[in-house]
Amino acid sequence: MTEVNSSTDRSADAPGRSVASIERAADVLFLFAQDDQPDLGVTEIAKTLEISKAVVHRILTSLRERNLVVVDAESRRYTLGPAVLQLAAAYRDRLDVRNLAMETMQQLSAATDETATLSVRNGTTRLYVDQVTPAREVRMTVQLGQPFPLHAGASGKAFLAFVDAAEREAYLSERPLEAVTDNTITDRDALERELDQIRARGYAVSLGERQVDAASVAAPVFDADGVTAVISVCGPLERLRPIVTETAAAVVEATGLLSVRLGHRA
Amino acid sequence: MTEVNSSTDRSADAPGRSVASIERAADVLFLFAQDDQPDLGVTEIAKTLEISKAVVHRILTSLRERNLVVVDAESRRYTLGPAVLQLAAAYRDRLDVRNLAMETMQQLSAATDETATLSVRNGTTRLYVDQVTPAREVRMTVQLGQPFPLHAGASGKAFLAFVDAAEREAYLSERPLEAVTDNTITDRDALERELDQIRARGYAVSLGERQVDAASVAAPVFDADGVTAVISVCGPLERLRPIVTETAAAVVEATGLLSVRLGHRA
DNA sequence: AACGCAGTTCCGCTCAGCGGAACGGGCGGG
DNA sequence: CCCGCCCGTTCCGCTGAGCGGAACTGCGTT
Numbered sequence: 001m002t003e004v005n006s007s008t009d010r011s012a013d014a015p016g017r018s019v020a021s022i023e024r025a026a027d028v029l030f031l032f033a034q035d036d037q038p039d040l041g042v043t044e045i046a047k048t049l050e051i052s053k054a055v056v057h058r059i060l061t062s063l064r065e066r067n068l069v070v071v072d073a074e075s076r077r078y079t080l081g082p083a084v085l086q087l088a089a090a091y092r093d094r095l096d097v098r099n100l101a102m103e104t105m106q107q108l109s110a111a112t113d114e115t116a117t118l119s120v121r122n123g124t125t126r127l128y129v130d131q132v133t134p135a136r137e138v139r140m141t142v143q144l145g146q147p148f149p150l151h152a153g154a155s156g157k158a159f160l161a162f163v164d165a166a167e168r169e170a171y172l173s174e175r176p177l178e179a180v181t182d183n184t185i186t187d188r189d190a191l192e193r194e195l196d197q198i199r200a201r202g203y204a205v206s207l208g209e210r211q212v213d214a215a216s217v218a219a220p221v222f223d224a225d226g227v228t229a230v231i232s233v234c235g236p237l238e239r240l241r242p243i244v245t246e247t248a249a250a251v252v253e254a255t256g257l258l259s260v261r262l263g264h265r266a
Numbered sequence: 267m268t269e270v271n272s273s274t275d276r277s278a279d280a281p282g283r284s285v286a287s288i289e290r291a292a293d294v295l296f297l298f299a300q301d302d303q304p305d306l307g308v309t310e311i312a313k314t315l316e317i318s319k320a321v322v323h324r325i326l327t328s329l330r331e332r333n334l335v336v337v338d339a340e341s342r343r344y345t346l347g348p349a350v351l352q353l354a355a356a357y358r359d360r361l362d363v364r365n366l367a368m369e370t371m372q373q374l375s376a377a378t379d380e381t382a383t384l385s386v387r388n389g390t391t392r393l394y395v396d397q398v399t400p401a402r403e404v405r406m407t408v409q410l411g412q413p414f415p416l417h418a419g420a421s422g423k424a425f426l427a428f429v430d431a432a433e434r435e436a437y438l439s440e441r442p443l444e445a446v447t448d449n450t451i452t453d454r455d456a457l458e459r460e461l462d463q464i465r466a467r468g469y470a471v472s473l474g475e476r477q478v479d480a481a482s483v484a485a486p487v488f489d490a491d492g493v494t495a496v497i498s499v500c501g502p503l504e505r506l507r508p509i510v511t512e513t514a515a516a517v518v519e520a521t522g523l524l525s526v527r528l529g530h531r532a
Numbered sequence: 533a534a535c536g537c538a539g540t541t542c543c544g545c546t547c548a549g550c551g552g553a554a555c556g557g558g559c560g561g562g
Numbered sequence: 563c564c565c566g567c568c569c570g571t572t573c574c575g576c577t578g579a580g581c582g583g584a585a586c587t588g589c590g591t592t
Contacts (some may be wrong), residue, residue: 030355534592
């Protein structure tokens with residue numbers, strides 16, 4: 001497997017002095033978030049992050065003190081604690097686009113009877129911050145907070161198409177276009193043509209590019225400064241495929257109204 | 267004013283050595299979570315937490331490095347970053363209702379020697395997603411996945427009582443209160459009085475409302491967003507009838523603990 | 533019993549990080 | 563327009579917080 005070291009790319013943009021122990025503690029927290037294992041032991045963490053057991057133990061003690069992790073009394077293994085929910089709730093409260101978008105998403109979900117999502121960008125990735133799911137048995141749910149690349153999927157492409165040219169260029173030249181599924185666009189020229197098309201018609205479509213069996217239609221939400229978020233409607237591939245055009249019209253109309261409310265001037 | 271040293275009260279429950287800088291960093295994060303202000307400045311944080319500006323700045327730099335906070339480029343003020351969502355999403359995955367509830371249900375079933383069930387809502391209906399049955403000859407088993415109306419039976423009424431008023435109103439006005447058994451409440455006023463009572467005492471009781479010869483005691487499970495599930499204990503009517511009050515106490519206690527673990531804030 | 537492997541604790545050395553002070557820049561009032 | 567104020571940021575030398583190798587404990591397996 002190709003070794004992708006997450007620590008290499010981060011040192012580049014380090015702006016000033018920072019505190020190593022805090023970053024180590026954050027790394028421990030993210031280890032809980034990344035791994036699919038339900039809990040982690042001290043030695044396990046120490047080996048993965050290549051720091052001493054004593055340090056890991058002290059870090060966990062500190063995090064435990066603040067309820068960011070909890071320890072199972074008998075197995076002595078650690079998991080994330082409820083305090084992270086508290087932080088996430090506060091983060092969501094801050095996002096003003098979220099409050100405004102919620103209404104729009106509810107309307108979209110009701111109109112299409114599919115899942116509506118809200119994504120924001122974080123550097124060269126995007127993540128879902130909210131979703132509204134329809135009341136039906138087979139429906140799509142997305143994973144909130146997890147970063148996804150911008151070149152795979154409708155929401156990502158919508159960001160990529162509408163950020164300013166310099167950022168788009170940076171993304172396309174710096175980041176390899178990894179295939180998330182068999183349908184992901186991995187050829188740069190093909191992707192740029194696709195982005196041109198997205199800009200021309202105002203919305204992006206993905207048929208299984210990020211998630212096999214899922215399709216998505218996405219359009220950008222603008223405020224006065226530019227694209228701040230992307231709203232999508234997504235669902236099972238075969239259910240969405242025949243109604244892409246109508247769905248796109250609904251999404252574009254909804255994001256257009258929302259953009260006006262956020263101070264966008266066309 | 268009496269000088270309260272913040273380092274004294276925390277050392278009480280400190281189990282081992284911990285790292286001061288990590289706890290300070292956590293305090294900074296929680297400051298963002300607690301205050302109702304949308305963002306915070308360095309000096310502001312330094313004054314509140316009584317640590318030097320330089321330290322606060324280094325902490326923020328470290329947290330920024332890991333996307334736990336973000337800084338507005340022009341105002342130079344800080345807010346929580348998207349990484350907290352990532353942590354919360356992972357926390358939720360670990361402790362999703364189903365996994366967590368299973369443990370609770372097993373305890374409830376063992377304690378009462380009756381069937382414990384977990385229901386989720388699907389629009390204007392609810393369905394069982396899990397059950398734990400006791401090891402005895404005469405016992406109740408429910409049908410998983412089949413939709414039931416919300417106004418008949420303890421689990422349904424528990425949903426109806428604790429969803430927000432708009433949804434409850436929609437259900438009551440749109441849907442005729444069909445009699446599932448002879449004991450189903452079909453009068454709207456009577457049902458609303460019943461729901462008031464359920465909210466007041468925290469649990470719902472059904473004596474043969476949905477299934478003749480069966481009784482059930484149910485209480486809601488909350489996460490940060492509201493009621494996500496309902497847990498019930500159910501069994502043969504005449505066996506459960508004399509112990510409804512004690513059973514209710516057990517269910518309410520179990521769902522209460524579960525709700526806390528799911529991020530419910532009372 | 534002896535071993536292995538887990539989490540936890542100990543303790544002395546050392547450099548990470550603290551903090552007072554200086555710096556730069558944006559804003560507002562004189 | 564200039565000056566003072568207060569903001570965030572950076573500097574730098576001193577020092578004790580915290581690192582880590584090693585010892586300790588307790589559980590489960592050989």
